[in-house]
Amino acid sequence: MTGRPARAGRLLVVTLMAAVLQAAPARAAVQSPPDGVVIWGASADRIGEAVADRGYRMVVHTSVAGRDPRIRLSNAFGDRPVTFDSVYAGIQKEGPELVRRTNRRLSFDGSTSVTVPPGATAYSDPLPGRLPAGTDLVVSVHTPDAAGPLTGHWMAMQTSYATQGDHTAEEGGAHWTEAVGSWFYLDAVSVRADAGAVVALGDSITDGWQSTTDVNRRWPDYLARRLQKSQNVVKGVANEGISGNKVLADGAGQSALNRLDRDVLSQPGVRTVFLFEGVNDIKARTGVTAQDLIDGYREILDRAHAAGTCVVGATVAPFKGWSEWDPAAEAVRQEVNAFIRNSGEFDAVTDFDRILRSPYDQERMLPALDGGDHIHPNDKGMQAMADAVDLRSLDCPDR
Template sequence: MTRARRLLAAGLTVAALQITPASAADGPPYGVVTWGASADRMGEGVADRGYRMVVHTSVAGRDLRIRLSNAFGDRPVTFDSVYAGIQQKGPELVRGSNRRLAFGGADSVTVPVGATVYSDPLPGKLAAGTDLVVSVHSPDAAGPVTGHWMAMQTSYLTEGDHTAEESGARWAAPIGSWAYLDSVSVRAAPDTGAVVALGDSITDGWQSTTDLNRRWPDYLARRLQKTRTTVKGVANEGISGNRVLTDGPGQSALNRLDRDVLSQPGVRTVFLLEGVNDIKSHTGVTAQHMIDGYREIADRVHAAGKCLVVSTVGPFKGWSEWDPAAESVRQEVNRFIRDSGEFDAVTDFDRILRSPYDPERMLPFFDGGDHIHPNDKGMQAMADAVDLDSLECAGD
């Protein structure tokens, strides 16, 4: 067992604090997001089904809370059994770590259509870099499931309620998605904040290695844990295929900004890496359209009292939708991002990823194979390029 798992096992097994449960309808009165995943519409819900979901934490803290989402449901959904524990291996949990979560003091909660609910705080410590396992069961799920399709992480399904079991024997069906769970937060050290990465499949981690947490926000989280920065939390709000301006795979960045990003507890800075899907779609999107979208995001982030770091759009020559017209838009957009001065900071992922021999193409060493998504090395290079001081958001 790793040191992080031993620490969390001890913390989750012993109720160190006595806490009066908060109402499940309340927002978080404290806390910093330690894990997040953007909500999207998935398949149809099935009654009497359980989900055992593995998530990887960023910032350490106490008194974890989870957030369950029914953002895309067309009817209320009830969860009658919800547990949090630590992964031992696969669906098996560390012995003694699995504990029931409550909602307003009750064992069950019904999430209204379009709503989210927070659990009560679960006393105990949660270490950074922990493979936390949240198990949920719904007796009445039906209609659209709210979740996250491309988790790049193996989770598990079962029929019936086996959420309290630490054995993985009843959780034999692996899945690559998260269902209903969209956020985990903790009470972190004073003055601790978080950064939320808003993006598409590059941020979501496609072409990184499944189950090893090698998306670029994961590498960034590990960097943050090793430094004296006060920003420690990282939430990955990428959606594969996502666009800035229009809905498609997931709601657009503009339409999901409040729910997926600004509502997360403890957020200090938003990191935006989006645009390539708008540009390569050939739907008539111009550089000015993109600039207007970035400006609207900046206005809303700043109105919420947070900072915005924006990355240039990376190279994608060799991808089937690339052509000189799309490349021209990308270059104009990147000039605006670099030179406008309208953002709190800029990270130049284009410069990091591009080949010095053909700047319209990704460096082969970083190419995941499809000429648009970086591999593990590319993901790490992206995270290493982020100026950690730019995430602090000291304000004016």
Template sequence: MRARSTRVRRMLAVLLVAACAPAAPASAHSSGSRHDVITWGASADRLGDAVADRSYRLVVRTSVAGDDLRIRLSNAFGDRPVTFDSVYAGLRRQGAALVHDSNRRLTFGGARFVTVPAGATAYSDPLPGRLPAATDLVISLHTPDAAGPATGHGMAMQTSYTARGDHTAEEDGTNWTDPTGSWFYLDAVSVRTSAATGAVVALGDSITDGWASTTDTDRRWPDYLARRLQKADTTVKGVADEGISGNKVLADGAGRSALNRLQQDVLSHPGVRTVFLFEGVNDLKAHTGVMAQDLIAGYRQIVDRAHAAGECVVGATVAPFKGWPEWDPAAETVRQEVNAFIRDSGEFDAVTDFDRILRSPYDHERILPFFDGGDHLHPNDKGMQAMADAVDLRALDCGP
């Protein structure tokens, strides 16, 4: 449970933010007893060169149900404006094919197109109607003039589709002949629901991103967590998976560092109540001289910034990885020191001990073979489920 000193510090930070914060943006609109909550998210990163006159049919899985769907398009890593001249939202029937009469046009400020400046994002207008939980939502978009660096999420663990020309309005999958394992330009989906309903954002690396889980089955650990939350007596229903393969807490590389992307990938999302921080193994196994005190300082910055935004932070211990080529006793020593801080410092509002859940009882430095995805670092589907099952759902249902 949270330490008293943490509660006091967070309450003061929340009061300070409330006094100084600007008016809420349109992307987080609320009215009376209802507000926006993120139902899906994926961290934006660079995705190579953009392609003009290309359509993308992106398959994503919702978590919380709600009305008035909105999407966020990202050009965060572009070096020039990108125009989306046709954007639709529908429900998937099978493959690239949609449920009949489910495909509906999205608008932006009342227009059928939007131009997103380099480094910026854009929210769609609310789309009237109900979006169920645990649904395969399909966002189809067309870029007539895209060029330069593309923005998106590289390791989706979900098959989406691309096509030449504009086929966004089509409900059948005939012209969507090119599968892709990435999500392009789309980085968030939100819905409007009860103001009592909140969301949790999982901030992490490739384990959170789902590597070694089975593609197209939604078996990342945040997916299993979302299924638990749907059945539980809790007001936290939304889950956003903001993992990036290879990501570090302190240094840019595989995506911006957790510190540098915290605002965009976590704090900017509507309805977030809790940040679930599970990251650090890439910092310590990279042998760049990162010590326990360095990672701890990074964690503290994330906790302080989240608390200042009125959000709780659950810290997760760094999982074992002996057998991975970069493992050595020095990195293991740092891991043990970092985990001791996460468990015992009282600086997190709650702790989930993934280390104890995943490690072998015969060698605490190794992942249990039953949970091992094959490389001694990434859990398989069973390991992902065990991680989600270890999360205390009451710890996510917190607030200022």
């Protein structure tokens, strides 16, 4: 399984989409935050310094189908306003090249440009038409005078493209010669759909490290493909993993507690939060106890429940063989997992520890699922994780 449809089938789908989008009537802008459901997400972080007159052509793989797609641009970590004077969305053909007649200009409250204040986000107006499930959507942005801290998502596991100057309207790839492995400013895509969404809140395992680049084999990608074939109400999936992220402390991105509202609860149509974090708190050797992590989980539970969502908790996976593993860290992991499994405080539990561990050494990942560093699963392990999720639990039947 590659995570991409066959080339001919994919081109047929996106060509049909282009025709539908062109034929759809214009609609009035919808005020933010929008109705609808999030179908793609990437957690915002500071990823360097912004450059003036820079263009980014970003490839994202959506989950559920829907109408009137919108994007969200983020200046969450900027210390000054950032202006986007040209923003387009189209469909990938190959590399930076777009399928003909799919690249369309986005507006913001009716304007072709938008200035986003520091710490803020901005939704585009709906782009009339239907977006199929599993689309390789390409969002191109230009920032004429950007400076200061740059907001984006560092580890995309997806090749995107950059250039100097404004080439956002071009469907060809001649000017988009710089391949990049990050997303810049873009942190969400949503559509109008009769569906809900699950948001995966996690660290580098959720972010997809050790999965194959450019073929969408992170475990949330596999989960999205399962959901498309199901009868679930929840079909949208947003991946809000950050490599190195912790529940309790800032560092590699803001902590799960500090980014919960922006990355998760502010997304439209969210019915379920899938919480899979804790290993970075445990292995950091900073004195974090099992009770510290449990208290952090309980705060996430309380805030998510207050927002009307369910929370599925996932056990912390084995990591013996990783350089920071030791018996003391393992003892904390076992205590934390006992809470996740047995406390009854989560709306549902997915036991990733049981799925990934070796039957011969339950503190270690099964070699066939190990990406090689003894903490990150490979593609096969990512699929095993997604297959372990009870899809019925994501529909949040009891809330």
